[in-house]
Amino acid sequence: MDFTFTPEQDALREQAREFLAANPEPSWAQLSELGWTGVSIADELGGAGLTFVEEAVLFEELGGALYHGPYFSTIALTLPALPSDLRAEVAAGTASWTLALGPLVPDLDTADRVAVVGGDGIFELESPEREVLTTNDQSRPLGVVRGGQSGRRLADASVLAEIGVRSLTALALEACGVARRALEHAVEYASTREQFGKRIGVYQAVSHPLANAYTRLELSRSLALWAAWCVATGDPETPLAAAAAKSSAAESAVAVCETSIQVLGGIGFTWEHELHRLYKRALGIESFGASGTRLRAELAVALLNEKTEEAPVTTPAPAPVEQGG
Amino acid sequence: MELRDTPEEASFRGDLRTWLEENVPAELRGHRGGAARFDGPEMRAWSRALYDAGYAGLTWPEEYGGGGAPYTHQAIFLEEIARAEAPPHIGVIGLGMAGPTIMAYGTEEHKARYLAPILSAEEIWCQGFSEPGAGSDLAGVRTSSRLEDGHFVVDGQKVWSSFAHLSDWCILLTRSDPESTRHAGLTYLIVNMHAPGVEVRPLTQITGEAEFNEIFFTGVRVPADNLLGEVGGGWQVAMTTLLHERGTLGFALQAALEMQVRKLIALARDRGADQLQRDRIAREWIEMQAVRFTNYRSLSALMKTGLPGPEGSISKLVWSEANQRVTKLALEILGPDAALADDNAPYGGYWQYQQLRSRGNTIEAGTSEVLRSIVAERVLGLPKSR
Structure with a gap:
């Protein structure tokens, strides 16, 4: 049993705290240069091949810095649904994503691309109309998507469990x-x-x-x-x-x-x-x-070890997305 | 970061679990608690069995008869004891407080004389710190000791002393310099509880049981050799004792809370719980896990750096309030039956007893008020209030 961070993880936290103090509004490209967008993406796809524990260090620091950008929506919400070629783009910093899990979609003002849950899969939503709404928390705006065409099928709906816990x-x-x-x-x-x-x-x-x-x-x-x-x-x-x-x-x-x-x-x-x-x-x-x-x-x-017919809430329910409206 | 047992820890845990299944006497398993459970000869026999199997003094150095094991083994031991609903070793004060203090401040003669019988439960220890006028403010100690032809003569009164009615020895904090005040002029002694002039009176508590005692000392003669540290240096020695009390306490409390929450869940399955109660059950399970992993963080820091992490200072504070909420929630689930007591009550009055006993949790071993001040001043670094 060892519930401590490694020296490398501690160094990552130190780096994050210093960088975010000096750069309160970093771009996606800057985060990619630091290697933060590819933390858990495999080496051969241009990532660092590390784990969610290293990403956890960054989520904590980005939260404390009130970071405004698509890190949460890309890394926590969408990454498990992305196939290899699209993961490589995330690691390279050339694409960021958000996922419409519910009617209110996070980081719609900054994410490059949008994914939606539909039927038994997760798909890219191409050219939707995006409306960013006024939110209490101005560091993480929410928005709604309308219209657009269902594009590439990214993943099976079974990744929703992973997306839920992440x-x-x-x-x-x-x-x-x-x-x-x-x-x-x-x-x-x-x-x-x-x-x-x-x-x-x-x-x-x-x-x-x-x-x-x-x-x-x-x-x-x-x-x-x-x-x-x-x-x-x-x-x-x-x-x-x-x-x-x-x-x-x-x-x-x-x-x-x-x-x-x-x-x-x-x-x-x-x-x-x-x-x-x-x-x-x-x-x-x-x-x-x-x-x-x-x-x-x-x-x-x-x-209480009860049988239930309801889906567990840690698996988010597929969102009703207005299509073609 | 690795939260699973190492292969070596898993093997220790597995052996221990098997041993407990085979050795915990049925009449000692799952007792509702309280002092009376320690009184019979079966508790000494159980403690002796723990010793014979090598489970007493796990983290004590091998040269003093201990296991020389890392703290993780002690944590596993306490978790498994709680899981098996087995009672602790009867030498709680000796193992956790008196023994470590003797190792730190005792002479070679002290160590040779006192340590081994603690492990084997042949001798039981109690603690004489608190007094009627010295509770949270321990520096107000007035029990006096004066050196007279090779003996300290002790007069005064101690209170809230667990196990005193069973004890052979007492670690006693006295004021040796009558002109002194506060932290100076204190002297730390080892006192024979069977000496003439020592009188123990049980204190009946809110539960109706007598778990604590008053101890009266009237002209008790203590050999001058029974001194720990220096004459006038007792405060420093007492702080070592309390450090060990709080250091070893966290995991015992966490394990007790895990057992309590498991029983609460079993109760809710048995008797049913409404939506609001279910929400509170889930909250208490979350809180229990939070205490558990906070202890793991603190223990991991201790293993790596030799110093427990600062987050460990909240364990006792959080546990005490959680235990009060859990036991009260259990009474609520019992409904009108909560008014019954002892054998007339469901589960032999377990929850009624536990709920009343829990009110002491935020008072004993550091009141919640003192613990919050410790967090504020020593962990957060806020300006000192005194």
């Missing part, structure tokens, strides 16, 4: 990055801001909620890393781990942001401070895909 886990990891960043803001503020002649972190009415925030974050992070390892190794517990991770981490990120906003007082409530953007990403993660309530309902069925 996307839940990636969202959980992003949520941990968001929560870490929010907590850093709050701890820094509580360590410097003075009221009543003392730094406010001295008061337990301030410090204990921050201890709770740290506790929630670390518990969720343990689940998210467990899920990431499960995805990487194809462990039989993957669906349970992914559901647990997303259910826990999305809620924790929201709660940690709320505590942090409270600790920063009026400053935390301003548009100028970064906290509201972290908070809106956390809320966005909670509402995207299966909610915590749905995930726990599915977990309860599994835990």
Whole structure:
């Protein structure tokens, strides 16, 4: 049993944190140059031949940096459906993708190409009309696709299970990055801001909620890393781990942001401070895909060992996509 | 990152599981808990069996009769003990607190005299730290010790001492300098619980059982050799004891929570649970897994760097509150039957007992308030409140 990162994985995190601090809005080509778009793509296709654990490091850092771009939609949502030649394009940075799993499609403003679920397969949707909607979380706009022609068949619908656990886990990891960043803001503020002649972190009415925030974050992070390892190794517990991770981490990120906003007082409530953007990403993660309530309902069925006719929610249901409209 | 057992760990786990299946006495399996379970001779026999099979003091160095095994083996041991619903070794305080403190501060004579009987359960230890006026604020200790012709003479009162009614020895924190205050002037002694002037009075708890005791010391004469560390240096020694208490506690608690959640799920299958209860069951399962993997993270850091990861400091805090929620949820699932007790209640009153007992979890071994302050100040680095 070894639940630590390798020195190489630690170095990747360090690289990601430094790069994203210096380049808050990186292009897809820049991410490709860093090797981030091909992390889990095979060597012979131009990737690094690594695993979802390395991708997990990046999801966490990209979440904390509020990265705006098609990394989640390409790597978590679409990659399992892409055949070799299209994977090579992703590794090379010449194509990014999004997948219309539900009516609201993420990263539609930045992804080059769009895939849809239809019948028993996943297909490319060629030349659809894209409408990017106004969203609370401006760092991850959602949109709708209309029309377009069904193009190349990319994969069998059986990859939806893999897509489900990858996307839940990636969202959980992003949520941990968001929560870490929010907590850093709050701890820094509580360590410097003075009221009543003392730094406010001295008061337990301030410090204990921050201890709770740290506790929630670390518990969720343990689940998210467990899920990431499960995805990487194809462990039989993957669906349970992914559901647990997303259910826990999305809620924790929201709660940690709320505590942090409270600790920063009026400053935390301003548009100028970064906290509201972290908070809106956390809320966005909670509402995207299966909610915590749905995930726990599915977990309860599994835990209580009940037979069910319903499809498990960790496998996303095929989306109704308006065609030819 | 590899979360499965190594082949060597898997083999240790497999052997242990088989051994437990064959050796846990039926009358000790799945006991509802509480102090009374330790009182009979069968607990000594069970502890002796653990020792004979090489499962006592797994991480103690071999030179002191331990297994010299890595911490991962201790974690596996605690997981498997909980899975088998087997009781722990009776020498909980000796193995986890007194023994490691003696190894760190004892003389060669101390080690030769005291360590082996802890492992074999021939001698049982208790801890004399808390006092009526020194709870979370341990530096308020007032029990006195004064050196008089080759002996420390001890007078005072200790409280909340588990196992004291069964114990042969006590690790005792005393104030040797009457002029001193706070952390200075404290002295750490090994006290014979059978010495004249030692009186143990059981404290009946919220559960109706007496698990803890008061200990009164009246002119108790302790040989000057029974000193750990230096006269006046007791605080440092006591911190070593508490470090070991918290260090070894995490996995025991996690294993206990896994068992509790498994029983909760079995209860829900047995009695049925509504939609809201099902949501809470799923939440508690998630929380249990989160504690488990947080402990794995902390343990892995310990194995790699020699220092446990900071996330380990939340284990006891999270476990105590989870155990309170799990046991209360079980009562809710029991419905009106939750009002019954003991043999009149379903499952022999297991859940009623566990729920009441759980209220102590956020108080004993560091209150939740103290633990939150530790996280705030030592992990997050917030300014100190005192």
